[in-house]
Amino acid sequence: MKITRSKTSRLDQVDFENLGFGAGLSDHVFRAEYKDGQWDDGVIEPYGHLRQGLGLHALHYGQAVFEGQKAYKQADGGIAVFRPERNFDRINLSGERMCIPTIPKDLFMNGLMELIRVDRDWVPSGKNQALYLRPFTFASAEWVIAKASDQYTFGIVTCPVGELYSGAIKVKIEQEFTRATQGGVGFAKAAGNYGGSFLATRKAIEEGFSQVLWTDHKEHKFIEEAGTMNVALIINDVLVTPKLSDTILAGITRDSILTLVREWGIEVQERDITVDELLDSVKSGDLQEAFGMGTAAVISPINGFGYQGTVIDCPFKEDGMATRIKTALSDIRYGRVEDSHGWMHRI
Ligand SMILES: Cc1ncc(COP(=O)(O)O)c(C=O)c1O
Structure with a gap:
């Protein structure tokens, strides 16, 4: 898997004492493309902009699915993800319903684990904090035809999070x-x-x-x-x-x-x-x-x-x-x- 590292980090912009939920995306993303009936191997690259134009299929027809999971800082200093195979199964179940091609297990798991390794400093260590992981797939053909796309992008972005709700x-x-x-x-x-x-x-x-x-x-x-x-x-x-x-x-x-x-x-x-x-x-x-x-x-x-x-x-x-x-x-x-x-x- 090709990994291109970001030249500068935005880590110092994160207030780890006051983490909210869902903003402050980490430095890198994983991205794989589906074309001609096949997924490529995927890359890790600095967080950046899409290359597509405004004909982007998912924007018009909503052919898109996603997951939400977390990586936790362990008591011994390591990092571990909670039940990632379950999210893998579910993104493909969702994808099947939405006519999105199956993501191979290696692509999902290797992309996820390697991305966390690259952005390991983003995994927070405060009470009830975690690195939120957002795998997602969207139709990436550029046309305005109301039928299933023939191209897709599978991406993963992550961000450090605290609790969504602090009380009852x-x-x-x-x-x-x-x-x-x-x-x-x-x-x-x-x-x-x-x-x-x-x-x-x-x-x-x-x-x-x-x-x-x-x-x-x-x-x-x-x-x-x-x-x-x-x-x-x-x-x-x-x-x-x-x-x-x-x-x-x-x-x-x-x-x-x-x-x-x-x-x-x-x-x-x-x-x-x-x-x-x-x-x-x-x-x-x-x-x-x-x-x-x-x-x-x-x-x-x-x-x-x-x-x-x-x-x-x-x-x-x-x-x-x-x-x-x-x-x-x-x-x-x-x-x-x-x-x-x-x-x-x-x-
Ligand atoms: C509609 C809905 N129901 C339930 C859940 C809880 O699912 P999980 O425990 O896998 O996060 C979520 C969370 O993403 C959700 O969006």
Whole structure:
């Protein structure tokens, strides 16, 4: 793989004491091109501009998918990525739905690992900090024909991040807009899913919420997932979470948490959850905790639900399940305990 190093670094422009989320991209990128039915070997090069013109296919038709994952500074000073094979599988699952050619495993893994090696100084070491990794593929033909592209670019950019939310959040149970429909692309990490959700999210934020809690497209009766995280409820000591379907993104954090919690002997139910059940369980006190689960959000306790113009507060226990899970996951991710699941891929 050809590696061209940046002549100057922007590392000194990063305020590691006050890392936000998603700005301040690292010095280098990985980039591979698909043409004539084949992927090339890819290159690492300084962060820079696209070479394409305004006919760029992805801009017109949204044929683009992406991933979100993290590399963590280990207790022994090394660096490790959390479950990267899962993101590899998912980008290809998303790609299949969006008519994007499969990315070979070597290309994905070698590109990712080599890029982190090159920008290893960008991996932050503060509490709850990580290097966010953003692999993505977009249609890169230049034409305005509404059909699948015959050229693609697979890129990876990275940036050091802190926590997305620092405390408990309130979410709005969405009753107007829809994120995903049966037979659609909701299970894929397709770029347009996010663009299509910004209006509802903006409205929710204007109303004082941090996120939307999406409901099904037919009746807005069943809860599905939040903007960038899956959701779980603890009801009478059972972890209850919406079962996966083609309208929900199968979160890698969700999968990891369900694995841990089951190992702890806690009952897990993956099933339909109605908005009524959720609200009734808050009112009756059966709901002990609610939280979101995702790479960016990690574990985000939910302390209120917005519904039809009112806010229904729900308990957040500092010493509850969300905190226990967060500690256990963090200990694995930062290499503070033995990685008995083989989740960490060391660089
Ligand atoms: C819509 C949506 N749901 C759920 C998740 C959580 O997925 P993961 O745990 O793999 O980050 C994300 C995160 O990217 C997301 O964007």
